Amino acid sequence: MKQSLACFALLASLPLLVGFKFIDPPRAWHQNDLPLEYWVGDAQPAGLSQSDTLEGIEQSFQNWSDVPCSPLEANFAGEIDNDTSGFGRPDITLFTFDGGAKDDLGSGPLAATVTHSSNDVVTHNGQSFFRTTSMNIIYNEGLSWGMPEDIASPNCHNRYDWIGVTTHEIGHGYGLGHSCDDGEPCPDPILRWATMYWSVSSCNDSQQIPGEDDHAGINAIYGVSVDFEVEGDGDQASLVGGVPLTITVSVPEDFQGDQYSRYEWNFGDGTIQEQDADELTPVSHSYEEEGQYTISLLVEGQDEECGGFFEADQRKVGVVLACEEPQPEFGYQNLGEHRVQLENTSPLGAFGCITGFEWWVDGNEDSAQSSYEPTLSFDEPGTHSVTLRASGPGGSAEYTAEVIVTADADEGGCDCSSSGRVKGEPLPLLAALLLLAVRRRALRRS
Ligand SMILES: [Zn+2]
The missing domain is CATH 2.60.40.10 (Immunoglobulins)
Structure with a gap:
């Protein structure tokens, strides 16, 4: 019942503004990944100085930060070799220019964005998104670009709006599709004036500042957040x-x-x-x-x-x-020549609930050794008591059992009970070190 009321409220409050779309499949940044860091290729498109290029990108990110309720923030990380760039960087957010780059835009688009994501899922407003890892934006370097004063000037000379186009592409990188696409009827001016409208002519600065429909899209993806x-x-x-x-x-x-x-x-x-x-x-x-x-x-x-x-x-x-308190237990196997392989069969429980094992022989706790599964060496056959202590956040517990040491190896392998451990995984180096330590103590006792 609450669900249907909520849907009614959503539709009633946004009668005409639901023009924005998500990119397909939907992708969004996780708030833990913000502010994002971005790199810029060390080349400039025609018409722009290096400082224009960088300031324009910074202003474009700021345009999305300025959307009411937007949590979106970005920091410039540095310049990067333009030639090694392209769309194939899931690891970093990157702006490059197509001259000499591997992904040539030709005479088609002004710029293009590829948004990379992992298989993690972020949910917001009941919608699931793949977790964005980076946006890669490439500009068409065959065009002439301008800063706001150039675009507004009568001497614009067919330049394209650097900040408007960059803001549009970053909108894709944040997860927005087009307010209206090529060939789609688009009667509502709110959608035509949106930064995320599918096209823009030269000397046109209408994409510079995100509008109502862009705000609605950003709020649908990022909107009000909560923490605790x-x-x-x-x-x-x-x-x-x-x-x-x-x-x-x-x-x-x-x-x-x-x-x-x-x-x-x-x-x-x-x-x-x-x-x-x-x-x-x-x-x-x-x-x-x-x-x-x-x-x-x-x-x-x-x-x-x-x-x-x-x-x-x-x-x-x-x-x-x-x-819970650990429940240590173990078995063993005679390897021959008075060597005994201890087999740790303690249930490991939740990861992190056992933080250490200690073993000692014949009550000699002072010389206890830490290891998952040591091998003991003795000089002669006999019976020894071996104690295993397991410790963790739930406390510590000990288990003591008699170990019968023989000169011959056990036939048919271990007669111990075996339980849930992946063989060979934990602490092979520590086990080897302990083997030396136990051997030395055994010799001293003889
Ligand atoms: Zn676009």
Whole structure:
């Protein structure tokens, strides 16, 4: 029921402005990746000095930062060799010029943008986007370009608007498609005057400043954001600890206000808790079972400046680690010549819940050694008690068992119980070091 009301509110508040489109498939920047850094090729298009080129790009980013509610920010990282550039840079945001570059625009477009993304998904206002990693923008160097004063001048001489076109291309890089495309009927002047309109003539500065439709598009992708804080409770100030682990979540004042109406917490362990905006107090929650937990907050509200109804969310992935006490156990195998391979069969539980293993022989804890799975060497057959201690945020526990050392190797391999470990993965170097240490101690005892 809430869902359908929300959709009604969205449509009612934006009757004519929904002209903007997303690029296909939808891609958006994650707020953790902002401000983005951008590089510029060390060549200049005709009509522009180096400082015009750089100032124009900076102003174009600023145009999108100035959109109400926009979280978008960008910083100039430096110049880069124009010849090694192109559209194939998923790793950096890059502006280059097609003369000499590998992606020649020919006589077609003024400029073009490729937006790279990872397979991560960002959600906003109920829409899923692939997480953008970079935008690569290439300009047609066969054209003549101008700064705003050139474009507005009677002596414009068929120059194209450097800032208008750059703002348009950055709009693609931020995830916007065209307000109207080539061949599409476009009766609404709001859409024709949009920065994201599909074409612009020379000596035309109509794309310089994003308009209403561009604002609506940016707010649909980035709009109102939300964030929250997580703290440990009482003497357990950490978010890592033994069960039961109690934490407290709260919403900073920046993300409270009249425009927010409903908050919904998801603690990642199946617990969901709703809060009305007018009763927004910190919420405590206890984790009873071992696990690594992601906490997320969904917020709904209404903000006319930011495009009407909004739904924003924020996730803190794996922010809480609650651990039970470790349960160490092991088996062993005689390798022959009084050498024993210990086999660590302790359940490892949630990642991070065991931070260390220590082994010692015959109660000699002072010479305990850290290793995942050591080999012991003795001088003669006999029975020894071996202790394994496992430690972690949930505490530490010990397990002691008798190990019968023989001169001959066990037949048919290990008679120990084996459980969930990937062979050969942990700590091969430490195991080798421990082998030396144990050997030396055994010799001293003889
Ligand atoms: Zn375009």
